[in-house]
Amino acid sequence: MSLADLQTPVAYSSASVADVVNDLKEAFGERCSTSQAVREQHGHTTTWLKNQAPDAVVFAESTEEVAQVVKLCAAHKVPVIAFGVGTSLEGHVNAPSGGVTIDLSRMNAVLEVNAEDLDCRVQAGVTRKQLNSYLRDSGLFFPIDPGADATIGGMAATRASGTNAVRYGTMKDVVLGLTVVTASGEVITTGGRARKSSAGYDLTRLMIGSEGTLGVITEITLKLFGQPEAISGGICSFPSIKSACDAVIMTIQCGLPVARIELLDPLQVRACNIYSKLDLAEEPTLLLEFHGSEAGVREQAETFAGISEEFGGSEFRWATKAEDRTALWQARHDSYWASFTLRPGAKGVATDVCVPISRLAECVTETRADLDREKLLATIVGHVGDGNFHVLVLVDEENAEEVATAEAFVGRLNSRAIDFGGTCTGEHGVGQGKMKYLRKEHGAAVDVMQSIKSILDPDNILNPGKIMPTA
Amino acid sequence: MSLADLQTPVAYSSASVADVVNDLKEAFGERCSTSQAVREQHGHTTTWLKNQAPDAVVFAESTEEVAQVVKLCAAHKVPVIAFGVGTSLEGHVNAPSGGVTIDLSRMNAVLEVNAEDLDCRVQAGVTRKQLNSYLRDSGLFFPIDPGADATIGGMAATRASGTNAVRYGTMKDVVLGLTVVTASGEVITTGGRARKSSAGYDLTRLMIGSEGTLGVITEITLKLFGQPEAISGGICSFPSIKSACDAVIMTIQCGLPVARIELLDPLQVRACNIYSKLDLAEEPTLLLEFHGSEAGVREQAETFAGISEEFGGSEFRWATKAEDRTALWQARHDSYWASFTLRPGAKGVATDVCVPISRLAECVTETRADLDREKLLATIVGHVGDGNFHVLVLVDEENAEEVATAEAFVGRLNSRAIDFGGTCTGEHGVGQGKMKYLRKEHGAAVDVMQSIKSILDPDNILNPGKIMPTA
Known part of the structure; x- marks a missing residue:
């Protein structure tokens, strides 16, 4: 694997690391582990x-x-890496240095629920399914659903979203405020419970998506x-990817408040049929969900049927x-595993481009042609209401040539999305894997990001080797 | 007026200013004005x-x-202050140094409208009414409606919102990306046209609400x-502020997607009756608007009628x-002027607190009692779906004692909102007027804001004396 080799790990003093580990063992006892299994996990x-x-x-x-x-x-x-439950897809929790x-997984208390205000406060290690179980009665x-049962802290750190984002937004839209430990170990809060505020710089949104490189949420x-x-x-x-995408565009343009609108390409449908024992037509397919009053949903x-x-x-x-719906969405959520x-x-090489929806059909179609040309086996699913889709390329990691072919494909896919006015990552984040595309996407704005990193974490101890190139 | 005196203007070299003005006159001719009337405006x-x-x-x-x-x-x-059309309420465009x-008002071109993608790109000087006229066919x-016909650039810079925010969000929710001139004069873009992105730090949201202190949008x-x-x-x-607020809470809790839900207190209704020649009952009043399909709106x-x-x-x-509705909302939008x-x-001393809606009735009621106790004449209107309300205190500015009483009241109001888990500014921004409340609201997070300011604008030339205390 070569992607991770691209970053030059910063040299931190190993004597310092040893000192810190000794101190931590003293302070935390068994809650500080140096066992190889735990470290590798x-x-x-x-x-x-x-x-x-x-x-x-x-284990804090x-x-x-x-x-x-x-x-x-x-x-x-010494570097500090925040860890939730380890569902990230771009090497966010690796420790290259x-x-x-x-x-943070033991910090899993729901601290308060204010039903009248439709808000709650949770510790970072609460998972989305745990929160929804807690809220059931x-x-x-809590609508954000990236598929995996990620922690809320991890979802905030990567600006996660998923199938419901077309209706309910992404983590940036649903977080009111954060408690954050800064690089110097100070504790700050970035927002209260007001639904909106114009009081100063938006540190909440700055921390969301910063992947533990500016603070620990x-x-x-x-x-x-x-x-x-x-x-x-x-x-x-649908008869083609294009017709499916056109139906999506019309749906969004009409202002139809779909809660979910997901595309599966024929190969993904085949994988889901096998894995989840379904009998869906192996054609470009849309999965939809509507939320509302009885009359509104109808x-x-x-x-949508008309469209x-x-x-x-x-x-x-x-x-x-409900059980049929659950089965269908479970199959969708299992599509990653089904692909194998x-x-x-x-x-699996996961990708995560997002483009303006008017370019979606073109982008998906070109991408499928590219895969076919390169003889790469891959499935495609998409949160198409947002123009976001995932190609999962299935590679033999022992075959260096195939790996190189896949990497080159990923590079072209990301460039294509950026050229279409989109992004190389709609919801997975940058981590280690996307660092090399950031300059193409953001140009000189990367220097502004870098300067923010340099002032908030001058010794580069917070999750080094992620998002920002190490200086 | 004492608020503006609180800031210590930074001493910039007057020789430098003279040099810059000479150069600007040479480069911009009549588009660089030093006339007293234009400067004061x-x-x-x-x-x-x-x-x-x-x-x-x-005039750029x-x-x-x-x-x-x-x-x-x-x-x-030399300091640089960005100016749209001058509708801000907290001294944002003042030049204390x-x-x-x-x-930027001549930069008023709508650059592109992508109807399929439901997005557009505009220059900063386009006003919201101009944009909506352009889009009519x-x-x-474009839903964000702060009342005044502000520029989109100014609205982004102050994180504006207004009557529609309960349904459509605030400027932070509707901006996909920005072109920004940094303190060194570099041009950066902070986002593309993708509906969502996890690609690095959210500079878009960092610039929104930064009031021209981190860059010029x-x-x-x-x-x-x-x-x-x-x-x-x-x-x-309604018979009381509390019953009106309770109706609002229930409306929001039910998930009713109201487009607007506005509270007017009895004195505000009286002012509107006089100014807009209406005959509304002078009681706590809610104004509502519903958007949707014919059946959905019904x-x-x-x-709501049941609630x-x-x-x-x-x-x-x-x-x-439509004409009755327009008259009603025109009266609401004119309520600021009607108060006089x-x-x-x-x-008029404008205020802008925002609290969790469960605390709204208590906060409005305590605030009205405070006003009565201090014998201050004031109207109250609120974007109550968000818990945001404005007290407009009418003062005789020649009466120092009354001014001091009003200032003390504003301080208590802001503290009350912050103590209730809210904010001293829901949508107006900090400007000069709210700087002294920032530390109470954000605590140590203000230091993080200050460090971001110091790295992005090391010479403090961008709108100095706003948001951040001058070092």
């Missing part, structure tokens, strides 16, 4: 980047403990939403029963 | 802060010209929305005809 990434384990892992239980670890690391200029990983829910105040009175959904296939569905017909869609197949049924033993 | 603020005119005003016509002016000012360490104001509209890429198929609205009075209105009844609201008075009919010749 925390360098784990879901994708193809190689595992780079930290020197030690501390409070903001104060996180501050204590960061202060110690700051004093010795070693250092201390702070595992309140009539409220320990608590999050979130907007919640009322559970919809009615939910309906279904599935519909109206939305009728409007679908206009673009040659098959008859809309309803999943009105097409090539058991392969490694 | 650009130091103008709508509220009570004293006018602090710049040394010169340049392109991003390149803005960069040229900033480069020149940077070379001589002199310097050069860049008037496209089926799209010259172009904005905006999300647009489909014009609703149907709009309806109306008005309803359903929303019926649901209103539950909390003792009067019969809902419909304004189904209650005390002709008075100065």
Whole structure:
């Protein structure tokens, strides 16, 4: 694997690391681990980047403990990597320069729920499914759904979104405020519970998506939403990617408030059929979900059926029963794992481009042609209401030529998306894997990002080797 | 007026200013003005802060010209103040240390509209009404409506919102990307046209609300929305502020997607009756607007009528005809000016707190009691779906004691909102007037803001004396 080799790890003093680890063992006892298994588990990434384990892992239980670890690391200029549950896809939790990983998964308390205000405050290690279980009887829910049962802290750190973003936004839209430990170990809060504020620089949004490189997020105040009175959904296939995308564009233009609108390409449908034992037509397919009142949901569905017909869609197949809907969305969420049924033993190279939806059909079609030309096996799924789609390339990681072909493909895909006015990452983040595309996407703005990093983390101890090129 | 005196103007070299002005006159000819009338017009603020005119005003016509002016000012360490149309309320465009104001109002081109993608790109000087006139035949509209016909650049710079925010969000939610001239005169773009991105630090949101202290915004890429198929609205009075607020809380909790829900207190209704020749009951009043399909709007209105009844609201008075609705909302938008009919010749002290809506009734009620106790004449209006309300205190600016009483009241109001988990400014921004409340609201996070300011504008030339205390 070569991507991770691109970054030059900064040399931190190994004597300092040893000192810090000794101090941490003294302070945290068994909650500071240096076992190889634990360290490697925390360098784990879901994708193809190689595992780079930290020197030690501390299981923190409070903001104060996180501050204590960061202060110690700051004093010795030792790297600090924040870790939730390890579902990130771009090597965010790798430790290319070693250092201390702070595992936040034990900070999993829901601290307050304010039902009247539709907000709550949680510790960073609460997962989205845990939060929604907690909220079940309140009539409220937390809508952001990246598929994996990620922690809220990790989702904030990577500016995550997922299938519901077309209706409910991304993490940047649903976070009201954060508690953050800065590079010097200070604890700050970046926002209160007001629904909106113009009081100074938006540190909340600056921290969201900063992937632990500007601070460690320990608590999050979130907007919640009322559970919809009615939910309906279904599935519909189209003669071509273009006709499916055109139906999506029309749906968005009409202002139809779809809660989810997902594209699966024929190969992805085949994989889902095998993995989830379904019998879907292996054609370009849209999965939809509508939220609203009973009448509102019916109206939305009728409007969509009209649009679908206009673009040659098959008859809309309803999943009105909750269990059918769950099965369908479970299959969608499992699509990442399903893809591997097409090539058991392969490694998956995840991608995450997002383009203006008017360019979506063109971008997906060109991308599929590129894959075919290069004889790469890959599935495509997309949060197409936002113009965001994922190609998962299945590669034999022992075959250097194939790996190089896949990497070159990923480079072309990212460039294509950027050239179309889009981004190389809609929701996964930069991590290690996307650093080399940042300059093409942002130009001189990268220098502004770099200067912010340099002032907020002058010794580059916060998750070094991610997002920003090491100086 | 004492608020503006609180800041210590930084001493910039007057020889440098003279040099810069000479160079600007040479480069821009008549588009660089040093006439007293033009300078004072650009130091103008709508509220009570004293006018602090710049040394010169340049009317820029392109991003390149803005960069040229900033480069020149940077070379001589001379302040640069960005100016749209001067509707800000907290002294944002004052020049307490002199310097050069860049008037962006001639940069008023709509550069592109991408109807399929529901986005557009405009120059900073385009006003919101101008944009909506431009869009009229496209089926799209730009929803953010702060009342005044502000420029899009100014609205981005102050993180503006207004009556529609409860449904469509604030400027932070509708801006996709910005073109910004940095303190050194570099031109950067902070985002493309993708609906979402996780590619690095969110410079877009960092610049939004930075009030020209981190860069000069010259172009904005905006999300647009489909014009609703149907709009309806109306008005309803309540026996108390508390019952009106409770109706609002229930409306929001139900997930009713109201487009606007505005509170007017009895004194504000009286002022509107006089100014706009209406005959509304002088009681706590809610103004509402619903956007959606014909059936959807009807359903929303019926649901609200049920809620209103539950909390003792009067019969809902419909304004189904467009002209009635326009008259009603015009009266709401004119409420600021209407207030002065209650005390002709008075100065208005605008406030802008925002609290969690569960605390809204308590906050408004305590605030009214405070006003009564202090014998201050003031109206109250609120974007209550967001928990944001404005007290406009009418003061005789020649009466030092009354001014001091009003200032003390404003301090208590801001503290009260912050203590309730809210903010001292929901949408107006900090400017000069709110600087002293920032530390109470944000604590140590202000130091992080200050360090960002220091790295992005090391010579403090960008709108000095706003937001951040001068070092």
